Every structure is written in C-alpha cells, then in structure tokens.
Amino acid sequence: MPVDTELYDLLGVSPNASEDEIKKAYRKKAKEHHPVQNRDDPGAAARFQEMAAAYEILSQPETKGMYDQFGMEGLSGGRGGGMDPNDIFQMFGGFSFGFDSGPGGFGSARRKKGQDSVIPYEVTLEDLYNGKSVKMNLEKDALCSVCSGSGAKGNAKPKKCVKCEGKGWTFVHSQVGRNQIGTSRAMCTECDGQGEKLREKDRCKKCKGSRTVKEKTRQELSIERGMANQQRIILAGAGDEEPGIPPGDVVFVLKQTPHDSFQRSGNDLLTAVHITLSEALFGFSRILVTHLDGRGIHVSSPPGKIIKPGESIVAKGEGMPVYKHPDTRGDLYIVFRIDMPGEEWLNTVDRAQLEALLPPKRVDVEPRPAVVDEAQFELSDIADARGRAFPTSSDFFDHGDEDEWEDDDDDDDDDEPECRTQ
Numbered sequence: 001m002p003v004d005t006e007l008y009d010l011l012g013v014s015p016n017a018s019e020d021e022i023k024k025a026y027r028k029k030a031k032e033h034h035p036v037q038n039r040d041d042p043g044a045a046a047r048f049q050e051m052a053a054a055y056e057i058l059s060q061p062e063t064k065g066m067y068d069q070f071g072m073e074g075l076s077g078g079r080g081g082g083m084d085p086n087d088i089f090q091m092f093g094g095f096s097f098g099f100d101s102g103p104g105g106f107g108s109a110r111r112k113k114g115q116d117s118v119i120p121y122e123v124t125l126e127d128l129y130n131g132k133s134v135k136m137n138l139e140k141d142a143l144c145s146v147c148s149g150s151g152a153k154g155n156a157k158p159k160k161c162v163k164c165e166g167k168g169w170t171f172v173h174s175q176v177g178r179n180q181i182g183t184s185r186a187m188c189t190e191c192d193g194q195g196e197k198l199r200e201k202d203r204c205k206k207c208k209g210s211r212t213v214k215e216k217t218r219q220e221l222s223i224e225r226g227m228a229n230q231q232r233i234i235l236a237g238a239g240d241e242e243p244g245i246p247p248g249d250v251v252f253v254l255k256q257t258p259h260d261s262f263q264r265s266g267n268d269l270l271t272a273v274h275i276t277l278s279e280a281l282f283g284f285s286r287i288l289v290t291h292l293d294g295r296g297i298h299v300s301s302p303p304g305k306i307i308k309p310g311e312s313i314v315a316k317g318e319g320m321p322v323y324k325h326p327d328t329r330g331d332l333y334i335v336f337r338i339d340m341p342g343e344e345w346l347n348t349v350d351r352a353q354l355e356a357l358l359p360p361k362r363v364d365v366e367p368r369p370a371v372v373d374e375a376q377f378e379l380s381d382i383a384d385a386r387g388r389a390f391p392t393s394s395d396f397f398d399h400g401d402e403d404e405w406e407d408d409d410d411d412d413d414d415d416e417p418e419c420r421t422q
Helices: 006-011 021-031 043-058 060-072 085-090 123-130 277-282 351-357 380-388
Strands: 117-123 132-143 169-177 181-187 212-223 233-234 250-256 262-265 268-276 285-290 296-300 311-314 325-329 332-340
Touching: 006 021, 006 043, 021 043, 043 060, 123 250, 123 262, 212 233, 212 250, 268 277, 268 285, 277 332, 285 332, 296 311
Parallel strands: 117 250, 268 332
Antiparallel strands: 132 212, 169 181, 233 250, 262 268, 285 296, 311 332
C-alpha cells in the first residue's frame, strides 16, 4: 500500500489502478477542468496544472515507484535522491508548485504534537549560583470543555469548505519570470486549513467554533544551581492544546544579565579586586570578595610577596556549582588592581625621605638619541584611544587584563546546554 495516496485521489483512481486506468482517469479530469471549458472559474487553470502534474508522476514507473514508497518526500529528494516535483510543473506552461508542510499539502506530515511556546527568561548570576524557584501565571489555548474541541454545537457536523474544496489549501499565483507564472499552495483562509467549516448556527457558543479557549495556568519554574546562560528549561505538555494531538511544551530560555563584579567562564568565575599600594608592597589579610551567596572570602598574602598590577590568584573550589553536581564547584580567579595614593596623601609625607626609601628613578636611555623633542605632559582617557584603529592589535591597551577572559557562554548557539524537562 503506498504511503501517500493524494495523487491517486486527485485523479480519482485506486492506488492499485493500472496504467490504462490512470490514463483514462487523467483524460477525463483534464477535460473536466480544462481552462477553456471553465472560463468563468479562476481556479480552473490551477486545478488543470495539478491534474497534469499528478499524471506525469503516476504515468512513469520510476517516479510512480518512488512516490508509492516514500510519498512526495521521495520525489523531492528527501529519500535517496529523486526529482524535484517543481521540475514536473515547469513542463506545464511554466507553473511551479510549492510542496510545503501546510495543512493538506503534498508531502505534508501531520504534526505529532502542538506548537511549543518559547519564552526568554532573565536571570542574574546569583540565581544561577544559588538556584531559584519561580511561580508564574501563564495563558494558553485549551480545548473547549463544552464541545470537547470539536467546535460544534451538539451533534452538528462541519461541511466541506467551498473555497478549498476540502483540501485545506488554495493556490496562490505569482509572476516568477517573463511569460512565466508560479503557483504555490497556501493555507485556506476560509477554513484555517481544516478543509471543513461549521455553519455559524452550528458553532459552539463558548469557543465560537474555534475549538479552543484561553485558559490561565499556574506553573513553577525551577532554576537549578549551576545552570548556564541560554540553557532551556522545558515544562512538558504545558503549551497550547489542539484537537487530536498532544499539547506542546513551554520552553524557558535563560538569559543571564551582566553582573557588576563577576564574569563567568564555564564553571569558573573571575573578579577584580582593588588593593592599596601599601597592601601591594607589605601584604594584606582581609576579606577581598563578597561572594554571590553573601559569604565573605578572606585571603592572606604570603609574607614578603609583592603584588604587581594585573597579577591574579585562584581560590580553588570557590567558582560556580557544577550543574547536577552542586557540591562540586569551579574556581574563582581574582585579578588585582593597585590603587595609587593621591596628591593629598603625598602632601602629608616627607617627599625627600620617601624618595630615598623607594627604588631609584630611571635615567635617560643610552646612547642618547641625536634628536630629542620635548612633548607636553597632558592627561587623557584611555577609553578614547581604545576606540581607534591601531596597527598593533585590537587589545593593544588591554595588557592582559580581564578583557582577555574567555566566556564559554558566548560560544556559538550550536553548543547550547542540554535541555531539562520538568
């Protein structure tokens, strides 16, 4: 038995019909729908082209066998190659045909479930670190409780749509070239692709024949510790309902907002900490960081260790919780920024004595250049220079700071984290 019988139905023959029976049926249909015989019918030309294309496919053993085995998908190359059905339509007056997935379309497969609802949801880094549970009200399409999704009042039955003749789609014509008209299929606007329609008096009073009504539901979204930016949380079956198929899902896509203090790279965290010149030279023992869960992170530098600008340390096990293994954590990297004292402080100390304690100043380079020009000392904002195009590189002014930190969350969308069904 062929997997698809639509072309046979168009010609009004059985899938077991012989070559002669198919030919006779086509001649009868072609005469019935010929545009010359139906001058007052604007859809006659399109139907005639449809019959001709169906006969072209079923009259050749190769294409008929491909169609019987795989349906229109096989002819469109979906199964082991095959010819494009649009090429067949080009043989008949320059018409082309859109083999889409709309209702009733050639090669269209009935959806196995309702449409999913994809909802972006903003979260903070604290939410992803600590976890969070959110209850929210959602609105969805639900099957009408009065007519059980039939759209009809009582035992009323829908009638075949007059506009699309029960197919669920109609032809749309467009100019595709000189002396060439393209024909494609579009969902019938009269019956919304159903192929049938209820009379006004036969429609359900509650849903007005639409089969579904709006319904508010209460859902709980569970954000687990260690989840990532762009990760999806699926509420299975919580989406819109449609007659005859299971409801779709509600899919929340997590969108992490930028954090003021921390950057994330996978399971690791990065932060910058400002220390004084005194701490850089003589060490420190204090709380450097207030973490995402409110804890203070106390660090003591080794005696005699001088901290240089841009140096970093790592606090093992103080990074992000690992998703599904929250007791395991990544690392926290701390980059030091050294705050130089201001002029006010310098005015309070003995400059000569301080200068004697500090390392000596550098002298002019040797050998001295033959030409030396004097430049004005003028303060500037390095941010202005960052926006210019310098031949060295785009990170000429970065000097290895946190701007070079790579964030795994900024990778291509193809590497999205796994979905979690709730």
